[in-house]
Amino acid sequence: MPRRSHHIDQVVGLRIAARRSALGWSQSALARALGVSFQQVQKYEAGANRISASRLHQAAAAMGCSVADFFPARPDAEGSEPLVHPVMASAEGRNLAEAFVRICDAEARRALTRVAQAMAGA
Template identity: 60%
Template sequence: MGVRSGTSVDVYVGARISLRRSALGLSQTALAEELGVSFQQVQKYETGANRISASRLHRIATVLGTSVGAFFPPAESTVAGPDASGWLGRVRWLQATSEGRVLATAFPRIADVRTRRAVARVVAALARAG
């Protein structure tokens, strides 16, 4: 039996779960305990390495306080592959470091739109400066 990897939709769903979990301040371990699985299993779900059954996805949505549909891309969109060229790839790079996770979690909590734009400009300038 060969090793199978998740499809681009599996990767997208996993990334959305990871973003929602991080935004709520939950660790992979905390989510795993709520689901009755190991944190390694949550890691595999979040990377798209393992597919998620419908009942498990429903439980994840319930624990994370959202709908199952919130994890899926719009039907008319095409989902980027697991490379870094598409939106999903950039999100995965952001989630790959502790600093990126802090930024991804904190940024949506900035209430003032002008402040969010200023922060985005500063981050973009720092990235260009290398």
């Protein structure tokens, strides 16, 4: 029976991707820091491959954060918040969030929010 990744593997991968993106790093840059291929980083971030404890420690050190930052505080708490905010679950969402916070003009941010809400049918 083939091994399947656990939902926590996917959460850890998404949080690695979010941290990498926040630093402005490419998957190739993280791969170089970890001594793996960028394809392997893609698999970690998608949760397709589990990341070992030692590699996770190495990633946290390279990206200047704690290993704990990659894990939810209470992974199985009933009624708790989602493990990863839906916006952070895709590269497009992460890119949008990162660009949004860089918009200095408050009116421009409000206008963009109205456009997004209109497009979403809100």
